[in-house]
Amino acid sequence: MRIWLTAIIALAVGATHAGADPLRSGAEAVRDRALKDPTAYEYVESLSVEVGPRLAGSEAAARARDWAVAKLTSLGFSNVHVEPFPITAWLRGPEDAEIVSPRPQKLAIIGLGGSVPTPPEGVEAEVALFHTYADLLAAPPGSLTGKIAVVTQPMPRATEGTGYGALNAVRRQGPSEAARRGAVAYLLRSLATGVSREPHTGALNYQPDVPRIPAAALSTVDAVLIDHLAARGAPLRIRLKLASTTVSNATAWTVEGQITGTEHPDQIVQVGGHLDSWDPGTGSIDDGAGMAIAVAAAKLAGAQNPPKRTIRVALFGAEEMDFARAAFAKAHAADNIVIIGESDIGADRAWEVQLPAGSAKAPEMLDYAATVAPIGVVVGRDPSLGSGDDTADLVRAGVPAFAVHQDASRYFDWHHSSEDTLDKVDADQLNQAVATWASFVYVAANSDIDFRALMAAASLPKPGP
Amino acid sequence: MRIWLTAIIALAVGATHAGADPLRSGAEAVRDRALKDPTAYEYVESLSVEVGPRLAGSEAAARARDWAVAKLTSLGFSNVHVEPFPITAWLRGPEDAEIVSPRPQKLAIIGLGGSVPTPPEGVEAEVALFHTYADLLAAPPGSLTGKIAVVTQPMPRATEGTGYGALNAVRRQGPSEAARRGAVAYLLRSLATGVSREPHTGALNYQPDVPRIPAAALSTVDAVLIDHLAARGAPLRIRLKLASTTVSNATAWTVEGQITGTEHPDQIVQVGGHLDSWDPGTGSIDDGAGMAIAVAAAKLAGAQNPPKRTIRVALFGAEEMDFARAAFAKAHAADNIVIIGESDIGADRAWEVQLPAGSAKAPEMLDYAATVAPIGVVVGRDPSLGSGDDTADLVRAGVPAFAVHQDASRYFDWHHSSEDTLDKVDADQLNQAVATWASFVYVAANSDIDFRALMAAASLPKPGP
Numbered sequence: 001m002r003i004w005l006t007a008i009i010a011l012a013v014g015a016t017h018a019g020a021d022p023l024r025s026g027a028e029a030v031r032d033r034a035l036k037d038p039t040a041y042e043y044v045e046s047l048s049v050e051v052g053p054r055l056a057g058s059e060a061a062a063r064a065r066d067w068a069v070a071k072l073t074s075l076g077f078s079n080v081h082v083e084p085f086p087i088t089a090w091l092r093g094p095e096d097a098e099i100v101s102p103r104p105q106k107l108a109i110i111g112l113g114g115s116v117p118t119p120p121e122g123v124e125a126e127v128a129l130f131h132t133y134a135d136l137l138a139a140p141p142g143s144l145t146g147k148i149a150v151v152t153q154p155m156p157r158a159t160e161g162t163g164y165g166a167l168n169a170v171r172r173q174g175p176s177e178a179a180r181r182g183a184v185a186y187l188l189r190s191l192a193t194g195v196s197r198e199p200h201t202g203a204l205n206y207q208p209d210v211p212r213i214p215a216a217a218l219s220t221v222d223a224v225l226i227d228h229l230a231a232r233g234a235p236l237r238i239r240l241k242l243a244s245t246t247v248s249n250a251t252a253w254t255v256e257g258q259i260t261g262t263e264h265p266d267q268i269v270q271v272g273g274h275l276d277s278w279d280p281g282t283g284s285i286d287d288g289a290g291m292a293i294a295v296a297a298a299k300l301a302g303a304q305n306p307p308k309r310t311i312r313v314a315l316f317g318a319e320e321m322d323f324a325r326a327a328f329a330k331a332h333a334a335d336n337i338v339i340i341g342e343s344d345i346g347a348d349r350a351w352e353v354q355l356p357a358g359s360a361k362a363p364e365m366l367d368y369a370a371t372v373a374p375i376g377v378v379v380g381r382d383p384s385l386g387s388g389d390d391t392a393d394l395v396r397a398g399v400p401a402f403a404v405h406q407d408a409s410r411y412f413d414w415h416h417s418s419e420d421t422l423d424k425v426d427a428d429q430l431n432q433a434v435a436t437w438a439s440f441v442y443v444a445a446n447s448d449i450d451f452r453a454l455m456a457a458a459s460l461p462k463p464g465p
Numbered sequence: 466m467r468i469w470l471t472a473i474i475a476l477a478v479g480a481t482h483a484g485a486d487p488l489r490s491g492a493e494a495v496r497d498r499a500l501k502d503p504t505a506y507e508y509v510e511s512l513s514v515e516v517g518p519r520l521a522g523s524e525a526a527a528r529a530r531d532w533a534v535a536k537l538t539s540l541g542f543s544n545v546h547v548e549p550f551p552i553t554a555w556l557r558g559p560e561d562a563e564i565v566s567p568r569p570q571k572l573a574i575i576g577l578g579g580s581v582p583t584p585p586e587g588v589e590a591e592v593a594l595f596h597t598y599a600d601l602l603a604a605p606p607g608s609l610t611g612k613i614a615v616v617t618q619p620m621p622r623a624t625e626g627t628g629y630g631a632l633n634a635v636r637r638q639g640p641s642e643a644a645r646r647g648a649v650a651y652l653l654r655s656l657a658t659g660v661s662r663e664p665h666t667g668a669l670n671y672q673p674d675v676p677r678i679p680a681a682a683l684s685t686v687d688a689v690l691i692d693h694l695a696a697r698g699a700p701l702r703i704r705l706k707l708a709s710t711t712v713s714n715a716t717a718w719t720v721e722g723q724i725t726g727t728e729h730p731d732q733i734v735q736v737g738g739h740l741d742s743w744d745p746g747t748g749s750i751d752d753g754a755g756m757a758i759a760v761a762a763a764k765l766a767g768a769q770n771p772p773k774r775t776i777r778v779a780l781f782g783a784e785e786m787d788f789a790r791a792a793f794a795k796a797h798a799a800d801n802i803v804i805i806g807e808s809d810i811g812a813d814r815a816w817e818v819q820l821p822a823g824s825a826k827a828p829e830m831l832d833y834a835a836t837v838a839p840i841g842v843v844v845g846r847d848p849s850l851g852s853g854d855d856t857a858d859l860v861r862a863g864v865p866a867f868a869v870h871q872d873a874s875r876y877f878d879w880h881h882s883s884e885d886t887l888d889k890v891d892a893d894q895l896n897q898a899v900a901t902w903a904s905f906v907y908v909a910a911n912s913d914i915d916f917r918a919l920m921a922a923a924s925l926p927k928p929g930p
Binding site: 045048049050051052053059060063102103104105108195196197198221224225228229232281282417418419421422423 | 510513514515516517518524525528567568569570573660661662663686689690693694697746747883884886887888
């Protein structure tokens with residue numbers, strides 16, 4: 001991978017456009033500088049070492065807020081400020097699980113974000129095992145009464161990270177679907193591509209009409225062991241203990257900063273990542289690296305020349321438990337956001353960019369496509385449907401979005417687990433992603449491209465032949 | 466790897482010796498059968514799933530003993546019996562560690578086998594950080610008074626697994642060397658090649674003349690984080706809590722079985738592995754796979770034809786805490802052991818066999834070398850100095866030893882950690898190791914080769930020119 005990247009970087013630097021198009025030559029200069037710039041790696045290293053994990057509502061989240069304000073300020077952003085919003089904080093307590101029979105075996109588990117605790121002595125019950133989530137959904141009401149439902153469906157590995165979205169309901173909806181059928185607790189095989197003893201957490205969403213049951217994720221290895229043991233035919237019993245506390249009047253903060261536009265300061269190119277993280281690792285890939293890419297891209301795009309439009313970064317304060325999205329949409333409903341993008345898929349190389357409908361053939365976007373082609377990035381045929389959870393409400397309200405797709409084939413080995421640490425960040429791949437982002441931000445902020453008008457035109461009925 | 470192994474297996478099967486040497490053709494038949502035989506994988510799968518971790522002195526060790534008796538019996542071994550011996554059992558309790566300042570961070574640690582517990586509230590102290598073990602040894606007496614000594618020296622990756630032996634003193638002697646200089650607790654970077662959050666345990670050896678201080682291993686990622694934080698210059702404080710119990714009148718068991726020789730039943734080809742394991746994983750590679758190799762090799766060598774000499778297997782009951790070696794040597798001091806070997810380096814492919822001094826050019830061993838050459842195994846130039854901890858006392862007393870070296874480049878990613886689980890066993894590589902072992906056992910048990918006489922001759926002064 002390193003050799004491959006070195007080769008394409010050399011190619012890119014050698015391929016600088018010699019023509020008279022200042023937008024493209026500016027974008028190429030930004031790209032080439034980004035490939036060698038230390039900003040992004042230094043950002044994620046500092047955050048990982050000096051702050052560490054920062055679950056929304058924890059004391060660490062306030063330290064992360066202060067760190068982010070200082071960091072954006074030191075990087076030269078203006079109007080650095082904090083936007084507080086209310087959240088219900090969920091904080092993990094001691095957790096423990098074991099197979100009780102047919103033979104004792106400690107299980108590597110982690111509670112899902114938002115899970116209710118078990119009683120202090122835990123929940124012990126017979127296992128109802130489902131190899132697929134579809135099998136659980138097919139189980140009749142009452143069939144799981146008094147049991148712990150366990151779903152061991154594996155997640156496929158893919159560059160696109162597709163398996164995560166496809167199986168998200170196993171974690172988010174599974175607990176309530178199990179409770180609807182009578183289960184007293186719920187375990188799923190971690191939504192993860194690797195094979196390891198590290199379990200992967202993530203939020204659940206209880207449905208309002210069924211009891212809230214405790215829910216946790218098994219490591220992939222422990223899920224396989226349960227499959228092997230169950231294949232012997234003897235009934236399995238598991239004991240699960242989860243503790244957690246909930247604080248309903250907690251606060252989270254989104255930190256913002258900008259490089260103000262010289263011609264159209266009210267037109268905003270909005271980028272960002274999320275500042276909060278899950279608790280077991282140090283949040284280095286999710287979303288330390290993502291934030292680092294957006295912040296470094298904004299800085300590098302703005303450093304090439306004072307931008308015509310305003311470049312604004314937002315470091316969202318509660319993505320993992322789904323609170324930042326609505327708060328940000330409410331606070332910025334009246335802003336003139338030209339285009340929006342969130343960086344939240346780790347530290348590895350970019351390979352595709354999706355643009356708002358109707359814009360791929362605009363001259364500015366053809367310049368952009370030519371700029372990133374030498375570093376192995378294509379502009380996708382499908383339009384972008386969105387870009388990150390924190391921007392989703394604004395996108396739904398009509399704000400044009402771009403999306404940079406990075407290689408997610410390793411991401412779900414570590415995501416939401418104790419393995420989300422700095423050593424997973426490859427500085428060369430990180431910078432290739434920064435180059436992809438920075439040159440896009442540069443083109444968007446130094447042109448008059450009107451993504452909204454292009455989207456509107458694309459959605460009009462086509463004229464007949 | 467799979468493709469490579471498939472290729473060499475096809476080569477080996479195609480290269481069957483057409484000559485009239487029945488020893489070699491028998492060894493080749495054993496080799497070829499072993500490459501496709503399910504015994505070894507089934508052994509380690511059954512042990513991993515049905516028994517799991519089995520620390521000497523735990524209730525699981527008794528279950529492992531019963532499992533082993535049943536398994537050897539079902540595989541057709543005779544004289545299957547149990548040899549009890551006394552041990553001091555060490556059993557892990559709850560463990561916990563965190564960085565207290567400059568900022569809170571939970572640390573992934575595991576107590577070393579034999580460590581004293583901390584007080585219930587833990588030990589909290591400033592860190593004295595050593596990037597190398599040599600730096601710790603160079604620290605003057607009293608220089609660590611009241612501190613937690615932390616050694617973060619990394620272990621190199623190598624096919625030979627050499628780094629583990631070279632750094633073993635960091636774990637075994639480090640706690641007492643730190644205590645000698647005044648430290649109140651000791652942490653080392655896990656003796657491990659991987660980069661992960663899983664810490665790796667192992668036994669320590671307290672020296673008699675200094676206080677016994679609590680000692681644990683950090684995950685490699687946590688050790689790197691401590692290095693990064695310390696590089697910022699602020700003093701580090703760590704809190705460590707370790708609980709454990711010790712039972713001084715516990716019992717362990719070595720399980721044995723044999724295939725009795727038809728011509729020289731008193732001459733014994735002794736092979737084995739160890740039945741006990743560390744507690745965090747399921748002991749699948751250390752030493753489930755090792756035992757599986759030795760047991761399958763004995764069975765396959767004996768199945769080719771009734772052996773002239775007795776083939777005996779021993780499943781040692783307390784290797785990790787060093788108790789089985791002396792007990793086995795005492796119980797079998799009077800046996801006529803022709804040659805001895807222990808299999809205790811995981812599940813991956815064999816690449817070298819070391820023989821007792823003086824025997825490499827014996828016709829029987831030339832047959833053996835020719836038998837394993839097609840599966841990628843060479844006979845080393847250096848004589849074997851031993852083969853496994855459990856056989857060391859007998860080898861020191863003069864018993865000839867052979868050693869099969871397997872690829873250890875992945876072994877120390879998982880060894881002694883919660884990642885020592887069944888998914889790490891590659892059935893193709895495992896069977897290549899079985900083939901290497903089985904054909905050796907076959908040649909040793911069906912020939913009259915006298916390793917003791919060859920060793921004695923090799924140690925005589927060479928005649929002058």
